[in-house]
Amino acid sequence: MLRFSTAGESHGESLIALVSGLPAGVDVDQEFIDRELWRRQQGYGRGGRMRIERDSAHILSGVRHGKTIGSPIAMEIENRDWKNWTEVLPVSTGDPAKHKAVASPRPGHADLAGALKYDFPDARYVLERASARESTARVAAGALAKQLLAPLGIDIASHVIRVGRAELDREATWPEISALRNKEEVLLGCVDEASESRMKAEVDLALRTGDSIGGVFEVVIHGAPAGIGTYANWDERLDGILAQAVMSLQAVKAVEIGRGVTAAESLGSEVHDAIGYAEAQNGSHTRFTRERNNAGGIEGGISNGEDVVVRGYLKPISTLRRPLASVRFDTREETKAAYERSDVCVVPAAGVAAEAMVALAFARLVLEKFGGDSLRELKRNYENYIEQIRAY
Template sequence: MLRYFTAGESHGEALVAFLSGLPAGIRIEQAFLDHELWRRQQGYGRGGRMKIERDTAHILSGVRQGKTIGSPVAILLENKDWNNWQESLPVAEGDPAKHKRVGSPRPGHADLAGALKYNFPEARYVLERASARESAARVAVGAVAKLFLRELGIEVASHVTAIGGTSLGEKEIPWEQIRPLCDREEILLNCADAEAEQRMKEEVDKVLKTGDSVGGVFEVVAHNVLPGLGTYAQWDERLDALLAGALMSLQAVKAVEIGTGVSAAASPGSLVH
C-alpha cells in the first residue's frame, strides 16, 4: 500500500515528502516532477508567494539510475523564503524580539484551534504548518504516484469548472479536452473551455479590485481505471471514502462530490442507480 507523509513549515528551511510502498523498477523523470511543481505555481490571480518560490524536487532516497529501488522515496523542496525568516523561526532558541507573533487568529483557519490544542501563546507555529505551502510536498510525491499509474495505463487530470459565481454550467467536458491541460506551457485558470476561462478571469479581476479573494470548483478525472479498487467489505476501505478523505485534507477544500454528487438528490432513483 502506498503511504506518504510530509514535514516542514511554510517559512522553514525546506519541505520534505516521504513515499513508501512503491515497487522497484518505476521510471522516475526529474523533468516531470519539476513540471508538476511548476503547474502548481501557475494560475491567474495567484498569491505573491508563488513569485518567490521556484520549486525543484531534490530526490534524497529510493531512486537510483532513474528508477525506484523498492525502498521509501524521500523528496526535499527548498523554501527560498527561508532567507527572510531565519531569525524569526530559528531551530535553536533565538531572540524573542525577532519572532513574528500572530496574536489574532484568522477566521476559517487552524490558528485558534491549533494554539489551544498545543498550548501556544500565539498562532505562528500553527499557521506555519497548516499553510497551503505544504501542498507543494504533496505535489512532489503525487507526481511520483502519477508515474507509477502511467505504468498501468492510468492517467489523472483535472480542470477548473467554476470561479466565484462564474462556471461552466451544465456543460460536459470530455477527457480528450481535459488531458491536454496537463501539457500546457501557459496556464491561465486551467479551464478546458476558453470562453468560460475568460469569464472566470474577469471574475478574478473584479474581486482583486476590491482587495478580496474568491474560491472555485475543480473536477478531477481518473482515466482508464479498472473496476475493483477499494472494497465494499469495510467502511474505511471504500474507494469513495478514501478519495473524499484525501481531497478534504487539502487546506482550502470544503466540499467533495463524487459522480453526480449533490445533484443526485434532485433526481429520481431510477436515474441515479
C-alpha cells in the same frame, strides 16, 4: 502498503516528502516531478510568494539510475523564502524580539483552533504548518504515484469547473482535460475559453475589493479498471477513501463523486447509469458500458470501469487584504484579523494538489490488490486481472 508523509513549514528551510512502498523498477522522471510542482504554482490570482519560489524536488534516497529500488524515497523541496525568515524562525532559541507574531486569528483559518489546541500565545506556528504551502510536498509524492500508475494505462488530470459564480456550462472531454497539463501559460485551468473569461472576471472583482474567492475543481482518473475498492468494509470503499484524500487538502470543504450533489435532488430514473454491453469492434474489446457516468465511475464503493470523477469544493482563502473582525490573542480586544502575504484564488493549484492525493490513494489500492515487489511483477498481476475482466 504505499505510504507517504510530509514535513516542513511554510517559511522553513525546506519541505520534505517521504514515500515508501513503491515497487522496484518504476521509472522516475525528475522533469515530470518538477513540471507537476510548476503546475501547482500557476494560476490567475496567485500571490507574491509564487514569484519567489522555483520549486524543484531534490531526491535524496530510494531512486538510483532513474528507477525506484524498493526502499523509501525522500525528497526535499527548498523554500527560497527561507533566507528572509532565518532569524524569525530559527531552530535554536534565537532572538525572541525578532519573532513575527500572528497577533489576531483569521476567521476561517486554523489560527485560533490551533493556538488553543497547542497552547501557543499566537498563531505563528499554526500558520507555518497549516499553510497550503505544505501541499507542495504532496504534489511531489503524487508525481511518483502517477509514474507508478502510468505503465498500467491509468492517468490522472484535473480542470476547474467553477470560480465564484462563474461555471463551465458544458461537459469536458478527457482529451480537453489532459491537454491542459501541456499549456505553458495557465490562467484558471478551464477547458472552455469563454467560461474561463467569466472566471477571471470573478477573480478580478475579488482582487479589487480586497477579498478572496473559491471554486470547484474536478479530478478524473482515466483508464481505471473495474474492481478497485470494495463494499466489504466501511473503510475500504473507494469513494470514501478518495473523499478523505481530497478533503484533507487545505480549504477543501466538500467532496463530490460524480454527480452526487445534483443526484440528491433528482429522481432515480434521472440519476442511475443504464447498463449496456458493447461487442468487440475495430480493435476494442467487449465490455459492459454505462449510458452516462453520473456515478463518477464508482458503484457500491468499487470502480466500475468508467472514468472516476471527483470534485473538490474549495472555500475562499482565509487571508483577506481587507481583514474581517477578530480579537487580539494577548489583550482580547477587538481588532482586525492578521494579514499575511497571500493569494486571491488558488482553485487551479488546488486541483493539481488533488490530483496528487487521488493518485496516491488510488495507487495504494492498486498495490494492495495486485501486489508485487517489482514493477514487472505488478504489471504481470495487473494484466492477468484485466484479461479476466475482458473474458468475463
